[in-house]
Amino acid sequence: MGRRRGFFAEMQYQAAKAQKERARQVAAAERERVRLEREVHRAEAAAALARERMARADAQALAQAEREAKRLHVEAQQSKVESLNANLREEFAAIDSVLESTLAVDDYVDLEKLRRVAQHPEFKSPHQVVPPPPPPIVAPPEPCYEPPAPPTGISAVFAKKKHAAATAAAQAQFAQAHASWMAVVEQIPQRQLAATQQYQAAERERLRRLADDRRRYDAECDERQRVVDAENERLDDLINRFAASEPDAVEEYVGIVFGNSIYPDVIAANSDVDFSYDADLRELSITLVFPPPDAIPATKSFRYVRASDEIAETKLTQKDFTTRYVNLVNNMTLRTVHEVWESDRAGKIDSISLVGGVNHVDPAVGKDVFVRLMALAVSREDFLEIDLSRITPSETLKHLRAVVSKAPHRLTPIGDLKGVRK
Secondary structure: OOOOOOHHHHHHHHHHHHHHHHHHHOOHHHHHHHHHHHHHHHHHHHHHHHHHHHHHOOHHHHHHHHHHHHHHHHHHHHHHHHHHHHHHHHHHHHHHOHHHHHHOOOOOOOHHHHOOOOOOOOOOOOOOOOOOOOOOOOOOOOOOOOOOOOOOHHHHHOOHHHHHHHHHHHHHHHHHHHHHHHHHHHHHHHHHHHHHHHHHHHHHHHHHHHHHHHHHHHHHHHHHHHHHHHHHHHHHHHHHHHHOOOHHHHHHHHHHHHHOOOOOHHHHOOOEEEEEEEOOOOEEEEEEEOOOHHHOOOEEEEEEEOOOOEEEEEEOOHHHHHHHHHHHHHHHHHHHHHHHHHHOOOOOOOEEEEEEEEEEEEOOOOEEEEEEEEEEEEEHHHHOOOOHHHOOHHHHHHHOOOEEOOOHHHOOOOOOOOOOOO
């Protein structure tokens, strides 16, 4: 048996569960557990190191290394026991505070706060960077004619022909260099145009790809916005129907409230709730599923037995186990009713009819059955007179004339529900 959560209930459940997990991780018990686990790892590492040293030791050091390895092993086992006991204490504290933990929380759900706003990442594209235009092509320096130095002194009489030949060669070399320079200069406009055209083509391609990236980004933003708008439209519809007290809207709101109600991990997988709303009677009918007795840890503590090098368990006494399970059944019942009415500021629910039990395989016939352990019918007026922070749950249920199993831990069912209502 189990009720499928509505859209917003599932969303709130997942958010509340994540928040509960984050809070649990920063709790003192978690810090203690992490510290003890770290100590276990440290001791085990030290023991492993000692074993390595022992393997390398000589005969005289071997005995000492063995003693050290045994000592460190004992420390590691004892640290492991401390860690197990810390986990156990944390589980028991969470189970025992099922009712107390919800009293510090306002169970009211402001539906308007479920409204979403689309979150869009910043637009980024590798094509956003604008490359600089090509630099202008500059002509190389124009070559200058440098005639050979004329001969001087007495050699000038005999070197006229040689100087004339050198001058002719220099002029020819200059003419060739200048012609080459002119050819380069004449090509500059064409080269500049080609570079500009190549740049412009690359820029057009960049802009095309940038536009493609922007279209994809805009399409993704539109889709995110479409999803958010659709969810907000569903929310508007829920708010309007809830204001009109439509039964399915009231049920969805209650589902959101229960979605926020996160039970301890050790029992959460075995807990469930189903419900329906009667608009004519303004009554909420609840079927609450308790975890079976075997979901509750039956171990009181762990201890290390050096003689056998084992970690042994000490079981809870039957009385302690019975008391814890009975208290859990009582606390879950009162917590469920409390969460409904604390959240119902709109006053949609005047009374609650609750049946609680355990899903169980009947060993006689091998069929799944729901064993009823609790039945309660209570009005808003009567329940809100109770100060849950100062009560004894069993006395409160007796005061409310609830029908309670005489032995919930044995899955002893209650009788018929006649007489439950006032």
